[in-house]
Amino acid sequence: MQSCGSDINRLCECGICHESLRDAHICPQCSNPFCHRCITQWLGRHHDCPVCRKQLSGQKLVKARIYEQVLEHVNSAPPVVANGANCSKHRDKQLSLFCWTCMECACVTCLFSKTHAKHKEQVVLFECASKKLKTRVSNELGWIISREQEIAHAIGLHGENIMKLSAEKNRIFANIQQVLDAVKGQFDKECAKQQDKINLLEADKKSNSELRGTAEEWIKSEKIFELLPKIAALLKQNRFNSTLTKPKPVEKVNPNFKNDLIPELIQLSLPVDGREISQIFKVDGGFEFKLQINPDGATFYKVALTIEKGIGGVYLVSLGSNPPAPIKFAVRQASPLGRVNTGADAVPSVTVNVQLAKTYAEKCVQLQRYVHQLEQFGNSLKVAGQEQLAANAALSAKCNDQEAQIQELVQVRNKLKTLCQNHQVRNALLESGVYELSESLRFQNGQLQERERLLTATRMEKSALENDLLQKTHDFNEKCVANSDLENRLRKKTLEFDRLKCEANQKQGALENQLLQQRRDLSAKSAEYSALNDQLLQKMRDFKALKRESIKKLGALVIVIICLGWYVFK
Structure with a gap:
């Protein structure tokens, strides 16, 4: 029994202070337990495990409650004494019996006391109880050792998974950073172009302001005979016409940059001429859309979209320059999209953008179907x-x-x-x-x-x-x-x-x-x-x-x- 207790104490002792574990934490490399305070102090001075000497940090430590449970079980177990010890209640009697109900040792006199009178059948000899308890503790010890090995193996697998996940995380973050850098470069390039155009327009504005001031001064001036040669020279140089040319129309910027993480929208465009018109569009994935346009006034048109072939469901649809909105579709049933005004367009047309898949996974499923x-x-x-x-x-x-x-x-x-x-x-x-x-x-x-x-x-x-x-x-x-x-x-x-x-x-x-x-x-x-x-x-x-x-x-x-x-x- 003493050898069993010594094995448990040796198993539940710290690898640094060699005392009973307090707030046990184990190394994921070698599975040796340490007190949290001891290993924290050790890692403050070193960067490796004190037993296996492999690289270790405080974030990789794993809390092990199994050691605390073993210590609680051992501490709550009945005290075991050797043959020949005297009873605490009857000093002249030796402890030779053990009560399973009270979980304590007793002498012959205690057997006939009021404490054990109602359950005398639960009182057995000390040797029999010692053998049973030793067998039970040995079984518990074997389970603890096997459990410790399983935990060590699981910790190793989790460590490998963490390393793989970290590598994959770094790779994915690098890819995402590349995409972000590419999009940011496109935005910066477009912003630089717009800023250059603004600078040119500011310069034209400044030159126009100067010419305007000069012209107003000449008009208000009474010395018109002195200014006539200067005015004639400027008119001869055609400076007014060269400076006051009509500015170029400002081009609209498309803020919808291509995103490599989301599939592109499917564009369905159809010119209109004031009559009812419909056309079927075939797109990738086996989908067929029927775009129906009905006139509703001079420049307004009612637009409806029908899935002739494909899968019904909720898809993002945008009509013209409107933001995309989710619309529920059923196969061979027209879904109204709203009204659109084409009066300001040089060539009247109706454009509908449809997003069939929010991710490439959905697009793969559609293609597989x-x-x-x-x-x-x-x-x-x-x-x-x-x-x-x-x-x-x-x-x-x-x-x-x-x-x-x-x-x-x-x-x-x-x-x-x-x-x-x-x-x-x-x-x-x-x-x-x-x-x-x-x-x-x-x-x-x-x-x-x-x-x-x-x-x-x-x-x-x-x-x-x-x-x-x-x-x-x-x-x-x-x-x-x-x-x-x-x-x-x-x-x-x-x-x-x-x-x-x-x-x-x-x-x-x-x-x-x-x-x-x-x-x-x-x-x-x-x-x-x-x-x-x-x-x-x-x-x-x-x-x-x-x-x-x-x-x-x-x-x-x-x-x-x-x-x-x-x-x-x-």
């Missing part, structure tokens, strides 16, 4: 292209089917043509047979006439021959009728074939034109998709570059805010 929209649009175009390719493939298959049908029609046409040729051959044969038959009939008629003249007795045979001839003539007529029917059918087939051929040619031409138009549309869409893809890649590159710059600036701003907050808290 626009890139996401472009990616979705590219994916939709890709899907549409795939669908168009599938439709073209289906159309090609349909065209192949049509070509197969056309081939079948051509084969049918060839068959019909062959059939027509066969019918023509048959007609030729029939015509030749009819001609031969007519010749034979003519020859037979001649023979019959000769036989009638020669043989009157053969009239019966002649009538028989005439009957035979009539029968053959009837057969021939029937054959002629059948031939005419066949010719009509052939003519109908030919007309039907020509009609089918024309329809097939028309369908083939229409399909070829449709296929050619679809191929042209597909080529145009492919070119447009390629252009959009190139634009998307360029936008993504620009966005990545802008994102890196914005992340740097945002990190710098966050670190500045953290440093300012830390200094304010400190």
Whole structure:
């Protein structure tokens, strides 16, 4: 038990005076504790830690209440005495017991007193209580040591963070100082220009005052004959006209210098001519604004602004030379901006300035949203292209089917043509047979006439021959009728074939034109998709570059805010 107490005392002693710690502070480098008074006196003479000899200042000291809590716990613990000590109430009795309720040592006589009568079961032997207390203190000591190591590690990390924050603070302050110096240089340069113009005007004013006094003296003077040569000389030198020239108009100074920390305003300008007019402006970030101007009198106009594409919200908007004011916008809903007078302008126009992003971080978010929209649009175009390719493939298959049908029609046409040729051959044969038959009939008629003249007795045979001839003539007529029917059918087939051929040619031409138009549309869409893809890649590159710059600036701003907050808290 004594060794445990000595360990606690050694742990909670100052590294300079080697006594119990008072208002303990530790070194962030080695985590050794010191009294605040001792270490303050030491740092008044030295600039390093008395233990680790590393550079140390009073601002880097860390207050450690854990040592005060340990000392309070040890001081509030019950007193522990060795075997053989006498009781303070009963001098002749030795302390051999310990009461957990009262947290004090007792003797055998104290056990039966009124103080411990109601909780005798809480009184145990001194050795048992000593072991339990020793175990408890050992556990507390282990926790204290581990906690001390954690605190030392955390202090080291905080020290590194402080060094990093200090370096970043110096860098950011240097950048801010550069920006301030640049803006100040612009202001000083512009002020110097204005002062030079003022000096020139003052000199002109002084010269004009002198000439005015001289002219007034000459006018009031009675010795006009003596002054006439001087007046003539001045007029000859054209001094009055050279001195009293009309001063140049004073140019207005634009006090809105460019700020590298805040994105620039978007300017929307539209000339007016007394009529109602509107125009859509496309700006970076995927925004589209519609500026509407309506006449309201001779020189006044009502102005309204609409977000056609983009994100609704509250944005800073200035109309003409008016200061910017926050205005709430909703997509595809016109927001009135007020009235403007353009009567004094040489070329009447209305100018609206819009600030979409207060910081580059907001601008990066807007650009990221626009890139996401472009990616979705590219994916939709890709899907549409795939669908168009599938439709073209289906159309090609349909065209192949049509070509197969056309081939079948051509084969049918060839068959019909062959059939027509066969019918023509048959007609030729029939015509030749009819001609031969007519010749034979003519020859037979001649023979019959000769036989009638020669043989009157053969009239019966002649009538028989005439009957035979009539029968053959009837057969021939029937054959002629059948031939005419066949010719009509052939003519109908030919007309039907020509009609089918024309329809097939028309369908083939229409399909070829449709296929050619679809191929042209597909080529145009492919070119447009390629252009959009190139634009998307360029936008993504620009966005990545802008994102890196914005992340740097945002990190710098966050670190500045953290440093300012830390200094304010400190």
